[in-house]
Amino acid sequence: MRIISVIKKDILEGIRNYRFLIILAVFAFFAILNPVMSKYVLPELLKSQFQGISQEMMSAMVDMSQTGSIRSYLGDIYEMGMLIIIFVLCGLISSELKDKTLIMPLCSGKSFGHIIISKFAVYSSVVFFCSIFGAALNYIYSSLLFSSDLPSIVPIVKAGVLEGVFLIFIVSMLILIGTLTEKPILTGLLTLTFILISGFLGSSFKQQKFTPSGLIEEAMKLSSSSVFNTELIQNVAIILGAAIIFIILAIMRIKRLELTNR
């Protein structure tokens, strides 16, 4: 059970480096901020910018409902949240390779596979559960400020799960690119570029079901009717499959690296 000790080490490291705290803070911040922005700040800003604007006109410009607030939260996590998470986790493997600290677990008998799988398991679980927690917190807080217009919590849990799968893909990509570049900032920039380009291509060619951003689009629909929709299952399977392939490639790549050269 050597992998258990590597997982314990990664959990302690995540707490010590404040990575868990930062990820949780990002989700909690946007989950609480968005309902307030949609309910009070945006309408007041519009009123001050466009004097004498009617209520109908304002409703057409900003969706001032619980659904609109949750959509705005999901959009913020896709834009700002993803950016912060990428730059918090970009050094996940690349900084260890850069600082030559990966040699320590290897010397104590851990394999490359254990090291990579443990990092992936720990940080994937954290982003996945934080994503569901953030969506639930946003739902609860927006229910307090708006009249509830969602029939149940199912669309929220679904949105949280889809966003979690999207972030799992990002973690796997950061690990793979980290083993290729061995430079944290470059890893972050390349991952971000890939996500943005794939999102742009997916929406340009109407092929979102093959891209990670397709999951966010589906999450933002907030529909409870299509939980077991074939296209959605296909999209999730493609993204999780790609994440597993990235992890296998990362293990293959790291085995070929010379970890002690200076």
Place this chain on the structure above:
Amino acid sequence: MNVLIDTNMILALIPIFIFQLLLAGYCIFKIVKDGTANLNKLAWIVIVLFFNLIGPIMFLIVGRRKDI
């Protein structure tokens, strides 16, 4: 002049205020107790206080002393 802030808005902003206060308070405690890297203490305190969310995150990633 338009009144941009009303009581309901202030009440709704209380959780964000508490959240920001806790995060900034913890970061300032770390700055004072453990010292900083890359910038001096005063600069980090200003960043933590005046940049919502991003300031504390920046401090925890790049401003924290890692050699203690």
